[in-house]
Amino acid sequence: MTAYVVIDLNIADPEGFQEYIDGVTPLIDKAGGRNLLIDGNALVLEGDWHPATLVIHQFESKAVLQRFWDSAEYQPLKELRRKYSTVKVVAGENA
Template identity: 85%
Template sequence: MTAYVVIDLDIDDPEGFQRYIDGVTPLIDRAGGRNVLIDDNALVLEGDWRPATLVIHHFPSKAALQEFWDSPEYQPLKVLRREYSTVKVVVGESA
């Protein structure tokens, strides 16, 4: 079953955050993931959720995503991401 990662991303330092992107992109690719959407002007139809940037990634499964998320290679990148941005991350899986 396909897993989708939905991220509410607020970048504090674009130059610093680029270092995170440069490091995480090959890891996402290696895990079979891909970017579906990056939108810094998402349309809010209802409610008070106003993501600065809405990001959606697609992974082959929750297991593949969890393996990526917990991988030793990703851990220092999480620290880097937290240094240059604030995120909220949720995962859903399609049937």
């Protein structure tokens, strides 16, 4: 079942954050994931959620996503991401 990662991304330092993007993109590809959306101007239809940048990734399953998230390769990139941005991240799986 396909899993989707929804990220509410707020970048504090675009130049520093580019280092994270350069490192994480090949890891997402390696895990079979793909980037579906990056939108810095998401349309809020209802409610009070206003993501600075809305990001959606797709993975084969939650299990594949979890392996990527927990991988030793991704851990230092998480720290880099935290240095240059703040995020809220949720995942769901299509039944």
